[in-house]
Amino acid sequence: MLLTRVVETSAAVGATRSRTEKIAALAALLRLLEPDEVEPTTAWLAGEPRQGRIGAGWRTLSGLVTDPADEPTLTVAGVDAALTELAGAAGAGSARRRKELLGELFGAATGDEQAFLVRLLTGELRQGALEGVMLDAIAAAAQVPAGTVRRAFMLSGRLPGTAAAALTGGAAALEAVRLEVGRPVRPMLAGPGDSLDAVLAGLGPQVSVEFKLDGARIQVHRDGAEVRVWTRTLHEITDGVPELVELVRALPCRTVVLDGETLALDDDGRPRPFQDTMSRFGSDTGSDAGDLLSPFFFDVLHLDGVDLLDAPLHKRIEALGGLVDGAEPTLRIPGVLRPSAEEAAAVLDAALVAGHEGVVVKALDAPYAAGRRGRSWQKVKPVHTLDLVVLGAEWGYGRRTGSLSNIHLGARDPDGGEPIMVGKTFKGMTDELLAWQTATFPRYAREQRPHEVLLRPELVVEIALDGAQRSTRYPGGVALRFARVVRYRPDKTPADADTIDAVRALLRG
Template structure:
């Protein structure tokens, strides 16, 4: 068989990556395997290593997976190609009896797999291997395997939004192939993110020449227009064009031929104050026309009339935004004295918004990264954390999944790191929703708890953090309570353990 790469090789490297906390060791192990792959194996193997099914989800529920009990193969013989074929076959199954036929196809695949491979495949189909945090490690490993700069890989990934396609280009043609990825109208790019700052004054001192803008309690949108064709995407790059007719119409009316805008949208009440975040999100998934009208507030312009602006400083991008969409800009001021910045902050809060974002006017658009060029300032402490498990409630909450186990993202690509629990802030409506939702995302449990695929993000309000030996991250949340779930975010966008520890230093 020579040096042919089998699924067992991928499984071994995945286990090696999970077993070490060293980012360097993870990167090296993945890079060694990537170098051994045939060109057609690079994209699917990259997906597998990142814990994703090649080609995306296949609609297999946990009940189907847990019902499969197939004797394992003694010898590893599954190739990456045969796994891809079965995944494609399972994805194509629909109509009556589809669950049974999916189970049959999966059973056939598992019969060819060793015990270790079976365990890997079941966790893969169940979404358990999906670690958004691994993306950063994968980018570095692809760069090492292809002997190119990490920045070149990161930029191509930001523009394509697809790790497998990025790896394929890097290993096929190096930096020249990676440089071919361009901002394409109609293909969304990963949004640039802000990191928290303790105070407004600290953010102003750190960034120098900056803009201070309202931080809205809305949902992130990215809008692409090419001629009359308008497309609207969410923060996770899902297209919602058909659900937001008023945004499409508004952007079609702007005075330009082509544009890519980044911003927020939200539903407002009659007094012009933001409606609850859930009402804005409900529009994104609506099948029928709903009453709430969405108002866009744009804060960045990434392309205008044939010119890409990603690498231009923010001040140039804001000039382009003013030119094309002045009436729909987010409220804010440029390089203000601190008293003006404080007035913007107070105004944002008075209007029912979350706070402000302070942005470095010299910074390019670093898509997909939560860097230090954009700093968000809120009056209270909040963190976006991943739900790891939930405990069954007692008394009035008997029969409901209540106490949440919360994890912060590991920046080195490991599973989320537990930092606390909370059952506070949960309305009856949320309790009912999460009890049903969690059981659909369960990876097992016991009499008192249910463990989840680590993908749901919840926004937690807290009084601060304290050092703790109880949890592996060495910190614990103080007086944590649920603000809301964040269906617009995935685990890759949760706050890191470093962000939690910084709050400790901030105290």
Template structure:
């Protein structure tokens, strides 16, 4: 298959806002792809190189302005070979070898292919092929149930592999996928609840109400003495969290897959500043000055038994048995099962009094629907918060002169387009945060106007707001009210930011 066919499909996807049309264009391409081409094609149309970090950015690619090829000749296989060489070349002389690879790749590219490759290599390929759209396309291309595709993806966490399995083995191969201890699954997510009373009315009395911590999501796998830890984005952090490894290794089991959150507590048992504990997730080195405490709220596997499809009540019973006893009881997320309204309100009050965000209300009959943000889990927080993409920042004035301070905030376009700007803020920023922004933002700049920087959409920030109001100033027709920065979210990707529809929903509240 020629790269030009992938580029043409990408252009088709970008040209329509119809989810059905996007999926149809991708499905048609996947049907035409060879067995060895399905994985890279799926990765590329999802905006991923499929090779991890390549060490290639705007500065490396900008000088490559030679004459484009007149006719398409680049194949998918040739591009895979080039990207693999970029990903694996290191050591003395690697700069020259990498430059030669890029020169060969771009000299063979047409003008359209050149633009596509630059966008792909710099993470700027946003043609609207979101994960859900690609999963629909895989199901259509392989003529298999979408539920089978989504479950296999949940268990593998790898979209290209799921596509290859669907197209080569069909429904039987997809349904044969199983949870593997040591391979992370995509986490189940909670949707926003309007209020505690609203969540209880929606889900009924057969629920559990648990603390919503101001922490970071973790998934921990144990197989014998081997313990590994991943973040919500399935990035492994085992080497940086030895205290979590030691705690899980002490549990009375041989194998387990636990879901939970972790945070650092001060001497009074209250959560430390988010940036203190998130420093532990930025590198593989442990910070002995910040100890993390885990709080587990789900159990997906125990001693050879998979629990994903069991209702939450069964999983919680197994978790309670695993964490029984004084030594392990503190590892359990605080909460109450089947509370009456008064008990549920006390759980929320206790969570807030302890410095936490709120509560999560969960249906006890729900299986573990990994990777989905549905009604079965609803988070209730008294303050509206949004995870938004940082689009740019302005140079400050007065006390903030010389600092990049006023950040531009964008909500995710659910159709895969550019983030939609919904406001600006410098509220809530400490001197330390201003210094970090001023040092970090220039490295992420795609333009540098006199007033500040425009950024590649890579950073997610959590913003507290009092609500939203209609606006003719911003393209989404809505603007945030009294937005202030709570913290940056290195544990989240822009694909996990809140959508413009979530922001618009605040108009009604």
């Protein structure tokens, strides 16, 4: 297939806000692909090459946009092969070879293809929930149940591979995908709850109430002596967290998959600033790079040859307790089972006193819904917070002259479109944060203007707010009330940001 067909489909998907039309356009293209074209095309339509980042920035790539080819000749297979060679270029002479490869690729591309390649290779095609739209399109193209596609994807963590299995092997190939120790699954997520009383009333008495730690999500796999650790975005950090590896290696089991949180604690057992925890995630040098991390596990997905994903939570908690109870230091997240309203409120109070965010209430009869944010897990925090995408920033004035200050905030479009702007804020920014924004934002610039910088939608920031209000100023019809920066979330991608629906749910009345 010619690349131009992919470019045309991408443009059609971007031009409509209708989820149904997006799915139809994507499915129509997928049905036309040869088997070896499925994985690269699926990856591109979801917004990134299957080879990952190739190491060329916006400035380099935009400089390659020269006289375009008159007619489209590039094929999917040919472009994928070029990207594979680019990603593998290393050693002496690699910079020159990469420049040659990019020059050949862009020289053979039409104008529309050049623009597509620049956006693809710089991350501009990422559209948050487009991944979810792609899953529905795969199901439609392969004529298999959407739930079967989603489960296979959540267990494999690879969208291109899921598409290839569906389109070449159908439902049988998808159903054959199983949890594998050593291959991370996408984590189950908690949805926001209105209040502790409301969540308890909705889920009933058969629940657990656990601390919501002010830490970072981890998934740990052990197979014999080998232990590996991943973040919530399935980025492996094993080499940077040797203390976590040693603690799990000491547990009385042979194989296990654990879900939990990790964070740095001070001498009094209180959480250190979130950035102290995250500084370890970017290090390859282990515990010498910063504070020791403490793990707290709340779920087990596999134990000694038995998969527990489909077991009810109370069975998984029982298995977890048999594995980690009595361990030193404590590896179990604090919480209670089947609490009264008073006992649940006491857990929330204890979490807040200890410096954490709140609690998570979980239905004890629920299986582990990998990759989903449903009603079976609900988080309760005393302050509304949203994870939003930074779309731009304005140059400050007065005391903030010379600093990129007022940031533009976008919520995720659940139908795969660009993030939807819902407000601006400069509140909550320290001098250190202003300096970081001013140094960092230019690396993500998509457009420089006299008074502002527009950014590629890649950075996620946690925002506290008092609610939302209806507004005609922003395209989503809603605006944040008294928004203020809590912290940036390098552990999250735009696909993890809260949706415009979550913002609208905060409207009073």
